[in-house]
Amino acid sequence: MPETTTGPEAAPEQFEPRIVAFFCNWCTYLAADLAGTTRLKYAPNIRVVRVMCSGRIDPQFVLDAFAMGADGVLIGGCHPGDCHYESGNYKTLRRFHLLHRTLQELGIEAERFRLEWISASEAEPLRLAVNDMVEKVRALGPLQLKVPDEQSAEETEEVAVP
Amino acid sequence: MSAPEHSAENGVRIGVYVCHCGTNIAGMVDVRAVTERALALPGVVVSRDYRYMCSDPGQELIKQDIKDHGLNRIVVASCSPHLHEKTFRGAVAAGGLNPFQFQMVNIREHASWVHTDRAAATRKATDLLRAAVRRVRYHKPLETRRVPVREEVLVVGGGIAGIHAALTLADAGKHVYLVEREPTIGGHMAMFDKTFPTLDCAACILTPKMTAVKAHKNITLWSYSEVTEVGGYVGNFKVKVKRKPRYVIEDACIGCLECIEACIYKTGRWDDEFNLGMSKRKPIYIPFPQAIPQIVTIDAEACIDFKSGKCKKTCIEVCADRNAIDLKQKERVEEIEVGTILLATGFKVFDAKRLPYYGYGVYPNVYTALEVERLLNASGPTAGEVVLRDGKTPRTVGIIHCIGSRDEHTNKHCSRVCCMYSLKLAHLLKERTGAEVYNFYIDMRTPGKAFEEFYNRVAEEGTHFIRGKVADVYPAPENDGRLVLQAEDTLLGKVRRLPVDMVVLAVGMEAQADAEAVRRMFNITCATGGWFTERHPKLAPVSTFTDGIWIAGACQGPKDIPDTVAQAGAAAGEALSLINAGHIELEPNTAYIVEDDCCGCKTCVAMCPYSAISFVEANGKAEVNEVLCKGCGTCVSVCPSGSARQNLYEDDEIYEEIGGVLAYA
Numbered sequence: 001m002p003e004t005t006t007g008p009e010a011a012p013e014q015f016e017p018r019i020v021a022f023f024c025n026w027c028t029y030l031a032a033d034l035a036g037t038t039r040l041k042y043a044p045n046i047r048v049v050r051v052m053c054s055g056r057i058d059p060q061f062v063l064d065a066f067a068m069g070a071d072g073v074l075i076g077g078c079h080p081g082d083c084h085y086e087s088g089n090y091k092t093l094r095r096f097h098l099l100h101r102t103l104q105e106l107g108i109e110a111e112r113f114r115l116e117w118i119s120a121s122e123a124e125p126l127r128l129a130v131n132d133m134v135e136k137v138r139a140l141g142p143l144q145l146k147v148p149d150e151q152s153a154e155e156t157e158e159v160a161v162p
Numbered sequence: 163m164s165a166p167e168h169s170a171e172n173g174v175r176i177g178v179y180v181c182h183c184g185t186n187i188a189g190m191v192d193v194r195a196v197t198e199r200a201l202a203l204p205g206v207v208v209s210r211d212y213r214y215m216c217s218d219p220g221q222e223l224i225k226q227d228i229k230d231h232g233l234n235r236i237v238v239a240s241c242s243p244h245l246h247e248k249t250f251r252g253a254v255a256a257g258g259l260n261p262f263q264f265q266m267v268n269i270r271e272h273a274s275w276v277h278t279d280r281a282a283a284t285r286k287a288t289d290l291l292r293a294a295v296r297r298v299r300y301h302k303p304l305e306t307r308r309v310p311v312r313e314e315v316l317v318v319g320g321g322i323a324g325i326h327a328a329l330t331l332a333d334a335g336k337h338v339y340l341v342e343r344e345p346t347i348g349g350h351m352a353m354f355d356k357t358f359p360t361l362d363c364a365a366c367i368l369t370p371k372m373t374a375v376k377a378h379k380n381i382t383l384w385s386y387s388e389v390t391e392v393g394g395y396v397g398n399f400k401v402k403v404k405r406k407p408r409y410v411i412e413d414a415c416i417g418c419l420e421c422i423e424a425c426i427y428k429t430g431r432w433d434d435e436f437n438l439g440m441s442k443r444k445p446i447y448i449p450f451p452q453a454i455p456q457i458v459t460i461d462a463e464a465c466i467d468f469k470s471g472k473c474k475k476t477c478i479e480v481c482a483d484r485n486a487i488d489l490k491q492k493e494r495v496e497e498i499e500v501g502t503i504l505l506a507t508g509f510k511v512f513d514a515k516r517l518p519y520y521g522y523g524v525y526p527n528v529y530t531a532l533e534v535e536r537l538l539n540a541s542g543p544t545a546g547e548v549v550l551r552d553g554k555t556p557r558t559v560g561i562i563h564c565i566g567s568r569d570e571h572t573n574k575h576c577s578r579v580c581c582m583y584s585l586k587l588a589h590l591l592k593e594r595t596g597a598e599v600y601n602f603y604i605d606m607r608t609p610g611k612a613f614e615e616f617y618n619r620v621a622e623e624g625t626h627f628i629r630g631k632v633a634d635v636y637p638a639p640e641n642d643g644r645l646v647l648q649a650e651d652t653l654l655g656k657v658r659r660l661p662v663d664m665v666v667l668a669v670g671m672e673a674q675a676d677a678e679a680v681r682r683m684f685n686i687t688c689a690t691g692g693w694f695t696e697r698h699p700k701l702a703p704v705s706t707f708t709d710g711i712w713i714a715g716a717c718q719g720p721k722d723i724p725d726t727v728a729q730a731g732a733a734a735g736e737a738l739s740l741i742n743a744g745h746i747e748l749e750p751n752t753a754y755i756v757e758d759d760c761c762g763c764k765t766c767v768a769m770c771p772y773s774a775i776s777f778v779e780a781n782g783k784a785e786v787n788e789v790l791c792k793g794c795g796t797c798v799s800v801c802p803s804g805s806a807r808q809n810l811y812e813d814d815e816i817y818e819e820i821g822g823v824l825a826y827a
Binding site for chain 2: 047
């Protein structure tokens, strides 16, 4: 596991993880806006994709993000009970647990996929969550998805959905 | 700069505009580099940077380029879409395109303002812009939805904010339901004696407005009632209001108060809430003489008939011909439909017992400021005579500022009103008792019209000011009933110990204890401490993130009466604006079903929180009711066949965005 260093002596070649963040329009996206207006500083590694509700996040979005080179995926939604659409975040939570387990079985470490409830006024928790995730994923290094051997590639071919 | 014509792809011609926002963006993001990189992206015909894209000339650029370059997609990289998405959609529409052939990129709040490394911020801005360019190619023209807005308004909270808002709306001819949980409207203002800095009598200026509420033909006043459920959406909220039993038939009671006289308890025995427990009331009571509505309330926990069933029921006897007392009254639930909602739920006073070193609740002569308001008031427990709990008139008074405000251990915020009301109390106490009054303050904060002048006046009257926070309150060693205030005088640089007869704690303002539950019910947000969050601190100070719901007064943060009334008027004005428009334009982000692909599995039907999706037996397919759909997209993410889709958030668009942020060199 590579050492993470901070300060001016930090190695210039430090691995910078790419993290795709899916934030809901009403809570976590606004928390990120608030972090901006209050000029909080956090790691520049996340790329936010806005959705109206975290319930819109299709598990396939997460799988695609990893497949296309993301080192981590962060989902941000409203606190339980606070969903702008009543219960979208509960549906996200259910999907998250199932997907989290599946991803780990695929060899994607638990720290690479994270769900955070961050309300519109919680700029500081947003900053902390992003920084923490970036540090953890940086410690893991780049995502190395196992390249399937030929046989399993054929099997995949056979069961592939048209 | 312009790209060669051949860059247009499948007829898609994208214009990209990167905003400097002065130095807000350009100071941390290399705007030129981002603009140049965008030009290399497929479909981009024009890519420009400009100092202020939201300005008229900035918007004009977009319009002109649409004409000159035949653009059919626009991407603007600037601030948050929550700020200027509407602005740019308007420019795109004015340029002749459908306003939804547009995508906004947030490189200010999400990049330049939150990062310190210019190269990294520029990379991030480039990635986000690339994602938007790839996404916008899939945008299709959409039409906004129009939802009609009902004329009825719900105002929650009957303090001065709720009263002012209700009257403003009612005078404009709109029907208002004013819901107040206490037996009377009036709120905290009704408890004050005078108001700063004019020394207007609070009741004299408030009670005419309270009476007007009761008399107004357009206001339905439900006191002793609480909102329990809020459903629906802007234009058509469905609200349930619990009407707590006051055991008095409101329409029959004429407010003669003979029943209170007739109660078998000859004197009050229970703490009078309105006088903060400094006087006693009977089980049947009215909070104060000018209460609105002028209707008595029976406290079931105090009334002997509720406890033993063996009361002589003298109240019922005396009310014989009117028959207004109904001891079997049950809680009722009213269901109403309103188009808009105003929340004016107010604040709670800081509980001084949380700071035990000030001796509140231990030493009888330590009072909160609100208790002193009642002591000064002619309808208060002492009929306006300022006497201590032992009956003596205070000769020296110490007022301690910032109790529960500007304090690491309780509330960090300044409650804004305490310096001014402390000055007012100093003036009134001196005027009524001739006492020497000492103000212990951290900083005197008197920003407001005629506030500083009032401070000077009170100082000239001989009130003393000691700059320092009181650290301890303890009985005087002489054991003469006086209390010693110990504080470091930070101007003299020495510790002072001052014996006084009366201590007044200038308690601060806090959010209501149930603010969290209330905001959940109305689906709005709270900041730290429970204050309701406005949509924008400067430009939308009374709006919330939920369309059709506004906030006014101290529920949004500590404020004085003039600011509260100003907000109430503003909120009423905003509601009127929407009501008079008759409809609201909603985002066209609804879900729809591609009928040919739908397999009829009904997964989406169960997922929809609004029951907007139904299963049509005739063709075995699901169908979205566009009026009910609010555009969360939950159904889309569960549809196994991909037939459930969402406008503005199509799968293709989101996949392009994901690919876009990750496609880097």
